[in-house]
Amino acid sequence: MSHAQPVLEHLFEQIRNSHSMAILADARGMVLQTYGDADFLSRAEQVALSPGASWHEFERGTNAIGTALAERVPVNVFGSEHFFEGNAFLTCSASPILDPHGRLMGVLDISSDYRAFQRHSLGLVKMSSRIIEKRLFEAEFAHQGLLSFHSRPDHVGSLCEALLAITPDGDLLGADQVALELLGMRREDLPRRHYGMLFDVPLGTLVDRARRDPLSLIALSGRNGERFYARLRGNFAAMPVASTGLTDVRGKALKAAVEAPAAPTPAPVSVSAGASMDKSRLTLQSLATGDERL
Template identity: 40%
Template sequence: MRGNPLNLTPEVEANPLLSDSWSRSLRYGLEPTADDFPRLHSRELADRLASHRRLQQLTQPVIDSLSRKVTDLQSVVVLSDASGLVLHTFGDMQAMDKAQRVALAPGNLWSESGRGTNAIGTALAIDDSCEIEGRQHFLARNQDLYCAAVPLQSPDGRVAGVLDISGPASYPHHQTLAWVKGAAKQIEYLWVKQSLHPQQWLMSLHPRPEKLDSVDELLLVFEDNLLTAGNRLAMRRLGLSAAELGQMTFGQLFPDLPQQAVDVPQPLWVAGQRFYYRLRPPARVSVAVTPPPGLRLPFSTPREGEKLLRLLNAGIALCIEGETGCGKEHISRMLHQHSRWRSGKFVAINCAAIPESLIESELFGYQPGAFTGASKNGYPGKIREADGGVLFLDEIGDMPVTLQTRLLRILQEKEVTPLGASQSLPVNFAVICATHRNLAQRVAEGTFREDLFYRLREFALTLPPLRQWPARAAFIRQLWHDLGGEKRRIALSSALVDRLAACPWPGNVRQLQSLLKVLLALAEEGETLETDALPEEYRAAPAPAPVAGGRQQHDARLIAQTLASFDGNISKAAQALGVARSTLYRRGARTGGR
């Protein structure tokens, strides 16, 4: 920095880490004499604490031991989230002066942009450990403090929070940074081990065989042959980035090594380094099948399909947006069937339809006898049903706020506690959500949580309406096959498919699917359907139809014909049309059926 405009001490100016941090602090517009810092309201803090319950559970035993070590230094152990917000402070706060107690209490934000150079904020800025002593702090009010901090990395490679030791700068802190580093290493080690699922491989590596099965070992987790997790030691030593998790295979990482169980430590050379390794196979074996190249989604190019598959395989949350009925669930099921999650279930939840009183039991499940009226066999819940598969969250934009908070916690912790149970159970699934709402607008209106928005919308896809799909004819034939037309040896003529492909479909895929169900119900086995099999309103030359409010508009004559084909049975007609029975009642359908 030219001319030392900040009047840095020689110690700060000579240290690139400190001088860079002070430069950033200046760019943030901070004044060294600033002394007014807002704190999170108790209600907001409680919400943050609930969102980070898993982080707190994992760190608690290690932090308890660490806080006892620093007692003689009149220091405390601080746990923050990934934004630098203090979640908990452990130790004897009374030994510190009042200003320090207030500054380090839960609810304070210690980001670099908020408080300048400090151990928590600077550790987050550089994604590495650091210690800041006395006058090295940017703010004058913090220059009585010593702080040492290390970012905490979750198994998926993301920064989950910061572990920090803070105390008076007047005390000697020769071992403090080493203590906090050791504690962070232990937390990250336990996190990988405790997050392991029965269908995953665990690889342990270390240059010295006697260090295997210790907190110093490098840990890598594979699902089938795909690298999905690791501790910081492994990722740093092997030069791996978080972006490679879910992308790199076992064979790419270890090209000369077969993926076979190894119990006794064996030597292995990786990137010019010698290690010893063990490889533990899954407790629950799944057969790896390579997804077919060039998955063709009916609205896009093969490359788009491959990209979505790669994202889903990497555990990236997909958010599919588009008009009501435009095939969001259909596309999601296609992705599931071709992804590495296909051995698990596709579990769909209509977020707008779960009564608030049933949210916990429906999602989390319950133990036998957990409450009055509970099944004697218990219930696993939707979240556990999705373990190993895909959780599809439909109508995400209409999700009640109560459900938003609980869902965020599950997505962050990847574990669920059934009602009546004392222990949490690990779960592992991919997430696809769907909405016809403008989620960013819902966030701005305060009806949708911003943190959940970013967690669910890691990659957004806008699904065009059916009338804009480039391969409608091929999709119609595929949909006919999926509905069972070919099993009954009922064919669609080319003229009929061409007519259907040219329709404007204001009700999108849902309207098309409903019509095909009607055609299938009315056809005889072995028949080839021509255009005269269509209801009258579909036989005329197609013309664009307006869409009222983006909602599906079933034609009255189609409803009447469907009812007639099922002898007035409202339930069967509604099922064929893909609507609720109440919809038919609202549209004036007569109740002459059974």
């Protein structure tokens, strides 16, 4: 409710004075809150389109709220397409709201007199439900690293961006629907995937870039050759370097599968106070970090 309330209010501002109402319902189809034009609200109450009423398909037949929940996709239901004839004066557009783990949380709906239907209504509820889903995702993983990315750089930072929640070790905690689609993954694949399996740029490089220039984008290549542009944000960027796993970009779970011996850890080079380092001691070996690709 706390994330949806301001979005619902803003949605109603876009349709005010159009003989319409904006509706928020829960995952069972029960109406939680409505905003609408006074003349239309009175008609809606006659068919129980008001807080506390259930619009689940089992009870109301085909209707935008119940059908969007059943199909898990945005839907329009025009006039006589409603199962009950008494609801035929309505035309409704609804879009489901998913939580950060892909579970149904509810639905946003615009209902209006069928004679006042606006073609952009479905687009408005889809955009508004996306805003709520994005707010829920960012709140759920507020204490983790959030990787925003897209194949188009101008989409990063917009509603179109993909979101991944990752740990300092590169484990994947969550992915929104856009990220799953861009990466060609299923939600159940997340526990078996790691940051290093998806992108070519080490996680430590992203952390370093986020510290130096939080607003900059960095180009990444996916494992299938896709080109992405990304930005790391959240508390992750402020964590100590030691916790980012800079020398283990593939993750702990993959270490056991690597048969090649790890590069030896170089002995620390001591420098006396006030004295400059002897350049002859700077060798390739002294620059080794344990990353075999470097």
